[in-house]
Amino acid sequence: MQHDGIGVDVDAGEVGGSDADPLDIGAAQRGRGQTVTIRDVAKAAGVSPATVSRVMNNRESVAPELARRVQQTAASLGYRPSAVAQGLARGRTGLVAITVPDLGNPMFQSVLRGLSRAAGRDGYRLLVTDSHELPLEELVLAQESRLRADGLVLCSPRSHERELAELAHTIEPFVLVNRSVADLDAPTVSVDYASGMRAVCAHLAWLGHSRVAYLEGPRASIPNRERRETLQEAAEGRFELHVVECGSMLEDGFDAADRALATGATAIVGYNDLVALGAHGKLNEIGVRVPDQVSVVGFDDIPLSRYTAPRLTTVAIPQEELGREAWQRLAAMLRDEAPPADVCFTPRLEVRQSTGPAAR
């Protein structure tokens, strides 16, 4: 702020700078930052830009002593290579993009963390995009962020298969998390939701529940469809299932709780933990005791579900591992290698305190 001259003209006409000002050597003609370029360092150190580049990248072929000198002048000038220019020259940005339906959902955060850690170890940074559960924006955002990154992780994409398949080539290389798409040979990391949901069913049936409400997730969500359908199948002959429109967020669950109760259900299964917790919040507010009067089940096992009162019974999925596995595949593709085979995790039912025998 204080260093560089006040009011450096936005678009100084300096370009032709034939007048070599000793102080202001060919400075950037645009914007703030008195950008120190590789050339400035080269000039100051009395070497060629190529050599400076070699030194900065620890290329072996530089005389040790020269290297030190260059490093010193670089440091003294405060030289910092432009990531953008490097990106252009190298053909890679060192960035990996990821789009999620809702950054506010702890489940996606965990995936993010897994990805971030794994990619970070390889020197990659994350470009995060939140599509706000909007299928239409999703691919646009994905395309756009892919443009600034070397690869993309599509987390729980809500887009239609057709559009996804159509635009696939524009976001390549990418890997799918939480969803597989026919006609697409993109590496996929998924979870066997059906198995998890069947476990929930068995659990509730065993507890004697004869009427269950499912708080349905966003219509565009494939995991929701899989969970709902599995629930419907598995409910057959065990209990009556009522599907209640809901959503994916706390508020949605809160708002849907009434409708769930109206079905006479003694157990409520949420599309995810947030929805389940939202519903539980409502039950608490209107004095319905959990699990004495009504049982509540979530899905995902976000960190918080372990700390609520009562602790939430839920289906645990290996969230960080999803991120790690996704990176493993993307990294392979970035190296022009064949990615590891698709993987599908089997979730585990985490029985805690929010479920109990059916009230009678």
Next chain:
Amino acid sequence: MQHDGIGVDVDAGEVGGSDADPLDIGAAQRGRGQTVTIRDVAKAAGVSPATVSRVMNNRESVAPELARRVQQTAASLGYRPSAVAQGLARGRTGLVAITVPDLGNPMFQSVLRGLSRAAGRDGYRLLVTDSHELPLEELVLAQESRLRADGLVLCSPRSHERELAELAHTIEPFVLVNRSVADLDAPTVSVDYASGMRAVCAHLAWLGHSRVAYLEGPRASIPNRERRETLQEAAEGRFELHVVECGSMLEDGFDAADRALATGATAIVGYNDLVALGAHGKLNEIGVRVPDQVSVVGFDDIPLSRYTAPRLTTVAIPQEELGREAWQRLAAMLRDEAPPADVCFTPRLEVRQSTGPAAR
């Protein structure tokens, strides 16, 4: 994460990997993607690259008909401008970096969302970095991400004043959220935590609590210091205050609850909502009733605190607004304008169900 220098990237040696492929002559020599460049479009449309550029950027000075033709050939070729090249040529990337101490904290997510929405409206995307509450990594990460973006938002920085001031010029332009730094004229968006904490004090005193435990946040956290000190001052003559080491996450609160109880406190104040909820989880587990036996107070008012059982009494801070205001200032700087004056929000005590009269 790795320090810079060695092992900059795993695949450094690979670059030269594939040699001249007879198929993609003159095309990008590296990696996948048979990149369609502006030149290809120009050639195919029979115009100059400059014209294509004008068309792509909606410059007025192109004949309507020509423009359409160019657009069509561009579309048919599947041309998509390289964001990296644009960044280099324009001198701006369209990216804004933000570093937060913990992406897993809903409080920061809300700030993120506010920033994302505001910046998004101006065509900017977010480059998010999580410093994992590590003061040492923080600035390194910030510098690095700043290099790929046009500006930076430092959210609740944990770094020492000195280092921050020293490296300030390397991350400019930037704005501070949740912390002001003397000797630094960076635009700042903050919250008057002291006022919020005093409200908590008054509330607890009024409820008759004579012994209170504060679950302290990370040592490097300035907000923690401010909250703790305010609490200590305001406690004078009203109640006995015990400061308990804790942290910033759910687990930390859970683990610290025992120690808080051991002080004989009838009220527990958490550094933030997560910690408070974690502690509450523990209380629930060991059968201590909230608020009948022990009151619990949080800080931040994350969305979830409204849905817990009992609903959490907490200090509400305008999270999304922090993000919005931050962008307003950064945007101004990016336009070479003077940023709006610093702003400091006054939080509001949100009295809910987790606090009650002192148990006696």
Next chain:
DNA sequence: TTGTATGCGTTATCAC
């Protein structure tokens, strides 16, 4: 209105 020629900051391919 359109084309030409540079520049953006680095990397990489050559020669030397």
Next chain:
DNA sequence: GTGATAACGCATACAA
């Protein structure tokens, strides 16, 4: 080992 120099893909003064 080191130094010119051509990409990298796009934007933009300037000339036409």
